Amino acid sequence: MTDQQxxxxxxxxxxxxxxxxxxxxxxxxxxxxxxxxxxxxxDRQSDSRDVYFITRGRARVVxxxxxxxxxxxxxxxxxxxxxxxxxxDGEPRSANxxxxxxxxxxxxxxxxxxxVLEECPSVAMSLMQRLAHIIRISVDRIMDLSTLGAHNxxxxxxxxxxxxxRIDNNQAEITPVPIxxxxxxxxxxxxxxxxxxxxxxxxxxxxxxxxxxxxVTDMDxxxxxxxxxxxx
Amino acid sequence: MTDQQxxxxxxxxxxxxxxxxxxxxxxxxxxxxxxxxxxxxxDRQSDSRDVYFITRGRARVVxxxxxxxxxxxxxxxxxxxxxxxxxxDGEPRSANxxxxxxxxxxxxxxxxxxxVLEECPSVAMSLMQRLAHIIRISVDRIMDLSTLGAHNxxxxxxxxxxxxxRIDNNQAEITPVPIxxxxxxxxxxxxxxxxxxxxxxxxxxxxxxxxxxxxVTDMDxxxxxxxxxxxx
Numbered sequence: 001m002t003d004q005q006x007x008x009x010x011x012x013x014x015x016x017x018x019x020x021x022x023x024x025x026x027x028x029x030x031x032x033x034x035x036x037x038x039x040x041x042x043d044r045q046s047d048s049r050d051v052y053f054i055t056r057g058r059a060r061v062v063x064x065x066x067x068x069x070x071x072x073x074x075x076x077x078x079x080x081x082x083x084x085x086x087x088x089d090g091e092p093r094s095a096n097x098x099x100x101x102x103x104x105x106x107x108x109x110x111x112x113x114x115x116v117l118e119e120c121p122s123v124a125m126s127l128m129q130r131l132a133h134i135i136r137i138s139v140d141r142i143m144d145l146s147t148l149g150a151h152n153x154x155x156x157x158x159x160x161x162x163x164x165x166r167i168d169n170n171q172a173e174i175t176p177v178p179i180x181x182x183x184x185x186x187x188x189x190x191x192x193x194x195x196x197x198x199x200x201x202x203x204x205x206x207x208x209x210x211x212x213x214x215x216v217t218d219m220d221x222x223x224x225x226x227x228x229x230x231x232x
Numbered sequence: 233m234t235d236q237q238x239x240x241x242x243x244x245x246x247x248x249x250x251x252x253x254x255x256x257x258x259x260x261x262x263x264x265x266x267x268x269x270x271x272x273x274x275d276r277q278s279d280s281r282d283v284y285f286i287t288r289g290r291a292r293v294v295x296x297x298x299x300x301x302x303x304x305x306x307x308x309x310x311x312x313x314x315x316x317x318x319x320x321d322g323e324p325r326s327a328n329x330x331x332x333x334x335x336x337x338x339x340x341x342x343x344x345x346x347x348v349l350e351e352c353p354s355v356a357m358s359l360m361q362r363l364a365h366i367i368r369i370s371v372d373r374i375m376d377l378s379t380l381g382a383h384n385x386x387x388x389x390x391x392x393x394x395x396x397x398r399i400d401n402n403q404a405e406i407t408p409v410p411i412x413x414x415x416x417x418x419x420x421x422x423x424x425x426x427x428x429x430x431x432x433x434x435x436x437x438x439x440x441x442x443x444x445x446x447x448v449t450d451m452d453x454x455x456x457x458x459x460x461x462x463x464x
Binding site: 063065066069071073084085088089091094095114117118121124125127128129131132133134135136138139141142143145146147188227 | 377
């Protein structure tokens with residue numbers, strides 16, 4: 001990636017239909033900052049209401065329980081937006097955001113962001129679609145948390161990962177092998193539970209580790225296992 | 233309420249800054265329908281992508297577990313919008329919507345709704361604020377489901393209800409007395425668990441029933457009880 005891309009809004013997905021001239025004006029209005037891996041970009045307690053755009057890197061949206069357990073909401077990369085809720089409604093931050101890799105962000109004040117939304121209906125529509133997508137994922141997660149036990153939530157998450165990495169109708173290869181603590185924080189359980197479930201699935205031959213790849217050998221069976229317990 | 237109000241978009245909150253003329257054009261484009269109590273307005277399985285506005289009545293957004301247990305997402309009344317996700321992104325419905333009382337709705341096709349959003353930035357902004365609000369509530373619910381047991385989720389819900397009905401700093405009166413099955417479906421537990429928790433709270437003197445009113449006598453203590461267990 002060239003420096004030009006790193007400090008440009010050209011690759012921000014929600015700006016894809018914004019004319020080059022408008023983008024240039026926005027780029028001048030933006031603040032720019034680069035964060036080291038693990039560095040906090042948004043603190044839930046902070047008063048800032050700026051909106052952030054990732055021009056390079058990867059970050060995690062996350063909250064913590066009182067005991068410090070991580071509940072993660074999303075991992076977002078190049079071209080994504082975050083911090084938009086507070087910029088839209090002026091309310092406090094709803095979550096923390098932490099850099100996963102070295103990450104460069106552009107920031108825009110709520111006022112400047114509102115102006116863009118009013119002037120560019122395509123940006124507003126794209127943002128609404130993103131918000132709708134977040135709500136859909138939240139509804140699924142609330143349903144999973146309300147109706148599935150921890151083991152089944154791990155099966156369901158593994159199935160979600162597998163669906164995007166099919167090698168045929170019933171098999172998938174997930175590279176790199178998912179990290180137990182990442183899955184734990186996405187489905188709200190402990191690392192130990194995830195390790196136990198992966199141990200059981202390996203014993204049953206439903207997953208198989210090949211170097212840095214996790215092979216899911218029977219997605220249909222995994223789906224049945226989720227459904228069996230999607231009882232109450 | 234007059235017939236004129238029932239078949240007008242004047243009281244729809246997201247249209248409050250829309251000029252009278254534009255509203256009149258929209259009203260002509262709308263379909264209108266009245267539903268009986270308990271009648272289903274949106275079936276999750278349906279192919280429709282219309283957006284709905286409640287001009288009179290009250291409805292519940294709800295999903296069901298495989299065993300038929302109700303997981304409710306929101307109760308919405310006069311002036312509210314629903315069904316907007318499918319209208320925004322064209323994806324399938326995310327939930328069912330059922331009339332709680334006799335309910336009159338106006339419906340708009342996705343195409344007509346997109347035109348309104350493009351032509352009226354105030355409507356787009358109002359919709360974004362609503363979507364942001366839904367996400368914030370979802371984040372709280374995911375945190376509650378991830379970190380609190382069922383008993384504590386009932387305490388937390390009771391506290392949320394009490395906060396809007398304070399009679400002084402530490403007491404609240406909730407009228408009518410909340411229905412156990414409604415609370416159960418909002419916090420994803422069973423009616424029996426809610427009944428048990430209310431029994432315990434009554435014994436401890438933290439809630440007291442007076443006719444059709446539930447008095448919460450010590451909100452600070454209830455808050456402490458939620459916090460005590462917001463451990464893992």
